[in-house]
Amino acid sequence: MMSSVMLLAAYSARSKAYIQALANQNLVPGTVLLFGNSSKETFESVGPTGGDTIFWPDFSLRLADACVRAGSNLLTENVDHINDARIREHVLRERPKLIIYSGYGGQIVGPDLLDLRIPILHLHAGWLPKYRGSTTIYYSWLQDGECGVSALLLNKGIDEGQLVERRKYPIPQKDIDVDILYDNAIRADLLCHVMHRYAVDGELRCFAQQTDSADVFYVIHPVLKHIALMSRGVA
Numbered sequence: 001m002m003s004s005v006m007l008l009a010a011y012s013a014r015s016k017a018y019i020q021a022l023a024n025q026n027l028v029p030g031t032v033l034l035f036g037n038s039s040k041e042t043f044e045s046v047g048p049t050g051g052d053t054i055f056w057p058d059f060s061l062r063l064a065d066a067c068v069r070a071g072s073n074l075l076t077e078n079v080d081h082i083n084d085a086r087i088r089e090h091v092l093r094e095r096p097k098l099i100i101y102s103g104y105g106g107q108i109v110g111p112d113l114l115d116l117r118i119p120i121l122h123l124h125a126g127w128l129p130k131y132r133g134s135t136t137i138y139y140s141w142l143q144d145g146e147c148g149v150s151a152l153l154l155n156k157g158i159d160e161g162q163l164v165e166r167r168k169y170p171i172p173q174k175d176i177d178v179d180i181l182y183d184n185a186i187r188a189d190l191l192c193h194v195m196h197r198y199a200v201d202g203e204l205r206c207f208a209q210q211t212d213s214a215d216v217f218y219v220i221h222p223v224l225k226h227i228a229l230m231s232r233g234v235a
Contacts, residue, residue, distance in 0.1 A: 002027055002028055002029055002030055002195070002199060003030035004030060004096055004097040004098065005029040005030055005031075005096060005097070005098045005099075005100065005195075005198075006029060006030070006031045006032070006033060006091070006094060006096035006098070006099050006100070007019060007022075007029040007031070007032045007033070007067075007072070007099075007100045007102065008033050008035070008082075008087070008091075008099050008100065008101050008102070008103070008120075009032060009033070009034055009035070009063070009100075009101075009102040009103075010034070010035060010036045010082075010102060010103050010104045011034060011036045011037070011038055011040060011041040011063055012063075012102065012104065013042070013044060013057075013059055013180050013181075013184050014102050014183075014184045014187065014188075015034075015063055015102040016057050016058075016059055016061065016063050016066060016184075017057040017184035017185055017187065017188040018100065018102050018184075018187075018188050018191060019032065019063070019066050019067055019070055019072070020055070020057040020058065020061070020066055020070075020188075021055045021057065021185075021188035021189065021191065021192050022070070022188075022191070022192060022195065023066070023069070023070035023071075024055050024192075025055075025192045025195075025196065027192060027195045027196065027199060028070045028071050028072055029072055029100060030072065030073060030096070031072060031073045031074075031075060031094055031096060032067040032072040032073070032074050032075065033075045033076075033077065033087070033090050033091075033094075034063065034064060034067070034074070034075070034076045034077070035076070035077045035078075035079050035080075035082065035084070035087055036078070036079070036080060036104065037078060037080070038063075038064065038076070038078075041062065041063060042059075043059060043060050043062075044059040044060075044180050045059065045060060046059060046177040046180050046181045047175070047177075047181075048175065048176065054169075054185050054186065054189050055185065055188065055189065055192075056181065056185055057181075057184070057185065057188070059180065059181075064076070075090060075094075077090060081104075081107060082101075082103045082104070082107050082109055082110075082113070083107075083109070083110040083112060083113070085112070087113070088112050088113055088116070091113065091116060091118065092116070095118075096118060097118070097119075098118070098119050098121060098198065098204065099118055099119065099120045099121065100121050100191065100195075101120050101121065101122045101154065105134075108158070109154050111156060114154065114155065114156060119153050119204060120153060120154040121151060121152075121153060121154075121164065121191075121194065121204065122151070122152055122153075122154050122161070123149055123150075123151055123187035123188075123190055123191050124136070124149065124150045124151075124152060124159055124187075125137045125147070125148075125149055125183050125186065125187055126139075126140060126148055126149075126150060126159070126217075127140060127144075127148030127149075127150060127166060127168065128150040128152060128159055128163060128166065128210060128214075129159075129160075129210045129214040130214060131148065131214075131217060132158055132159035132160070132214055132215070132216045132217065133158065133159065133215075133216040133217035133218055134217060134218055134219045134220075135217065135218075135219050135220040135225070136217050137178070137182075137183055138220045138224065138225055138228045139217050139220065141171055141228045141231075141232075142224065142227065142228050142231070145171065146168050146169065146170060146171060147168070147169045147170070147171060147172075147182075147186065148166060148167070148168045148169065149166065149167055149169065149186050149187055149189075149190040150163060150165075150166045150190075151163070151164040151165045151166070151190055151191070151194045152164060152210075153204065153206065158216055159216075160210050161210070162206035162210070163206060163207055163210065164194055164204050164205070164206055164207070165190060165193060165194050165197075165207070166190075167186075167189075167190050167193070169186045169189075171232045172232075174232070178229070
């Protein structure tokens with residue numbers, strides 16, 4: 001079943017978290033298409049390395065090596081943007097039944113890919129539809145005292161697609177890096193839950209269509225971010 005799944009991924013910490021978490025759960029996508037410049041890949045060391053209910057990825061590993069080690073068919077394309085025509089060409093050749101998307105921040109999947117009518121699964125670090133937009137992990141932290149992740153199928157709106165699953169997570173402990181480690185680890189955690197169900201059912205079952213209007217959040221101000229971190233002793 002996972003042989004028909006493609007991970008469409010930029011060279012990012014999030015992509016590392018996704019492929020490592022999926023491999024850890026024996027949910028390896030059949031194909032991984034990496035896009036971007038591999039020479040710009042970063043190798044963070046942010047710990048912790050285990051002992052928790054959430055899988056913690058090792059960001060010191062090369063992304064391509066992690067994909068090969070997992071057993072995925074690895075494809076690469078040296079283009080900077082998800083909407084480059086060469087990405088679409090790869091997708092047309094492979095014809096996956098499902099795409100897991102892990103792109104660069106600030107890039108929005110355009111109509112050329114969406115119009116292929118292949119479901120594109122995105123993990124958003126915010127409880128939808130209440131928290132749409134950017135850095136919503138901090139806004140929910142400040143307003144609700146918790147973090148949330150939503151799995152949705154992308155459409156032409158901003159975080160407005162059909163919801164597949166949502167989960168709430170506790171605010172991270174003091175010694176856990178939020179932006180690189182925690183944000184990506186909880187997205188990967190929900191991804192694994194969704195893909196377990198997909199492996200059994202052979203499809204993604206949406207439980208809700210977002211119909212209500214909601215505010216869209218923008219990159220949080222550094223002062224507000226610091227207040228969030230200080231509020232739980234994480235700073």
